[in-house]
Amino acid sequence: MIDVNGLRKSFGYNEVLKGITTTINKGEVIAVIGPSGSGKSTFLRCLNLLETHNAGSIKIEGKEIKQLENHLRKKIGMVFQHFNLFPHLTVLENITFAPQQVLKTSKKDAVKNALDLLKAVGLSDKADAYPSRLSGGQKQRVAIARALAMKPDIMLFDEPTSALDPEMVKEVLQVMKNLVKTGMTMIIVTHEMGFAKEVADRVLFMDDGKLVEDEHPAVFFENPKTERAQAFLEKVL
Amino acid sequence: MNLDFAQLVPSIPYILYGIWVTLQFVAVSLVLGFLWGTVLALFKIGRVTILRWFADAYTSVFRGTPLILQMLIIYYAVPQLTGMDIGAFSAGVLTFALNSAAYISEIIRAGINAVDKGQKEAAVALGVPYRTMMLKIILPQAMKNILPALMNEFITLTKESAIVSVIGALDIMRRAQIVGASNYRFFEPLLLAGLIYYLLVMLLTMAGRVMERRLAKSD
Numbered sequence: 001m002i003d004v005n006g007l008r009k010s011f012g013y014n015e016v017l018k019g020i021t022t023t024i025n026k027g028e029v030i031a032v033i034g035p036s037g038s039g040k041s042t043f044l045r046c047l048n049l050l051e052t053h054n055a056g057s058i059k060i061e062g063k064e065i066k067q068l069e070n071h072l073r074k075k076i077g078m079v080f081q082h083f084n085l086f087p088h089l090t091v092l093e094n095i096t097f098a099p100q101q102v103l104k105t106s107k108k109d110a111v112k113n114a115l116d117l118l119k120a121v122g123l124s125d126k127a128d129a130y131p132s133r134l135s136g137g138q139k140q141r142v143a144i145a146r147a148l149a150m151k152p153d154i155m156l157f158d159e160p161t162s163a164l165d166p167e168m169v170k171e172v173l174q175v176m177k178n179l180v181k182t183g184m185t186m187i188i189v190t191h192e193m194g195f196a197k198e199v200a201d202r203v204l205f206m207d208d209g210k211l212v213e214d215e216h217p218a219v220f221f222e223n224p225k226t227e228r229a230q231a232f233l234e235k236v237l
Numbered sequence: 238m239n240l241d242f243a244q245l246v247p248s249i250p251y252i253l254y255g256i257w258v259t260l261q262f263v264a265v266s267l268v269l270g271f272l273w274g275t276v277l278a279l280f281k282i283g284r285v286t287i288l289r290w291f292a293d294a295y296t297s298v299f300r301g302t303p304l305i306l307q308m309l310i311i312y313y314a315v316p317q318l319t320g321m322d323i324g325a326f327s328a329g330v331l332t333f334a335l336n337s338a339a340y341i342s343e344i345i346r347a348g349i350n351a352v353d354k355g356q357k358e359a360a361v362a363l364g365v366p367y368r369t370m371m372l373k374i375i376l377p378q379a380m381k382n383i384l385p386a387l388m389n390e391f392i393t394l395t396k397e398s399a400i401v402s403v404i405g406a407l408d409i410m411r412r413a414q415i416v417g418a419s420n421y422r423f424f425e426p427l428l429l430a431g432l433i434y435y436l437l438v439m440l441l442t443m444a445g446r447v448m449e450r451r452l453a454k455s456d
Binding site for chain 1: 353355356358359360361362363364365366369373374377378381
């Protein structure tokens with residue numbers, strides 16, 4: 001579904017991605033882990049053109065993504081570390097905004113779909129609240145619902161629980177686990193090793209802009225091959 | 238002390254009528270200044286180098302020279318150049334609109350830049366087109382940063398408008414001077430003018446607070 005080949009990205013003289021090559025298949029759940037500054041988030045942001053890569057290619061269903069910018073973004077949902085909910089819109093309006101503006105869904109259908117999504121993330125009672133009234137965990141669940149409202153084929157998560165208080169991490173991970181069950185293709189940059197181990201089909205371990213290991217989680221967490229992965233796991237587990 | 242307000246009483250309505258003139262003047266200047274300022278702000282955040290350069294140079298010149306000089310140039314020098322006679326009121330409005338546009342464009346530019354860049358990313362990631370994003374996501378949030386500063390500009394403009402009296406527009410200030418000159422007593426009419434300006438500014442300040450509170454309802 002997604003073919004990444006020799007992906008490179010620099011910010012000024014600082015090369016953040018130094019040639020990433022991998023393939024992500026439909027329905028796979030990928031956990032991207034690694035130390036800070038290893039290029040995980042940049043890699044994810046390249047996939048929906050929030051960053052434009054300098055060299056290499058990203059193809060989605062065989063088509064180079066630079067050629068299908070807006071069409072592509074409708075197909076890819078993104079969840080951010082800092083939620084980025086629209087503060088001047090209510091929870092319901094946050095979710096219905098893009099379907100109405102971009103997909104030209106009727107208001108009635110958009111609202112109905114949004115209420116279903118809110119129910120799925122357990123926030124039916126918050127439809128008319130403004131984001132500032134929500135806890136971090138609730139905000140992130142709304143953000144997931146907002147991305148899902150576009151009916152994406154792929155969901156990207158950029159450290160979705162890193163900005164949360166510890167007691168709110170679980171409720172967000174639970175929503176993501178439910179999403180895994182629906183067969184959604186998911187790429188998750190995360191520091192939640194337990195979660196990665198439990199739900200991921202593959203773990204991509206990145207370090208210093210390179211893809212160092214690409215393994216089944218059982219293999220990666222029990223028997224990391226490279227020294228760098230061993231050193232990393234020793235620190236975080 | 239030798240203050241005599243009794244002598245002023247017959248002239249009070251004449252001075253009060255200046256409020257209407259001043260407000261009209263300020264309102265027209267502000268609306269024109271806001272429109273032109275918005276255009277300049279869009280030039281500044283846009284990608285066209287020449288427009289950005291123009292807007293920056295424009296702002297620099299209008300902020301870097303005295304307002305009264307700009308007004309005198311427009312009032313006296315433009316007719317000399319074009320042969321077109323321009324009234325005091327129009328010259329004043331034109332000057333203030335051109336001048337406040339420079340300040341307002343900075344206010345708007347800063348307001349837009351102060352919106353968290355995550356907002357733009359979220360909109361872009363949802364496939365929202367640039368125009369819609371600006372109109373429905375970025376600008377409504379920017380307004381929260383812009384309005385208080387714009388209200389300040391409104392207040393400054395109300396006070397500064399007194400300099401149109403120099404070219405003879407019949408605003409509060411000019412009327413107070415005229416009354417002073419005809420009675421040979423300046424203190425009382427100028428005191429009244431000062432009181433009027435102060436009350437106007439207080440009124441605008443209160444209106445600004447109410448507006449801010451409305452905007453804050455989603456916080």
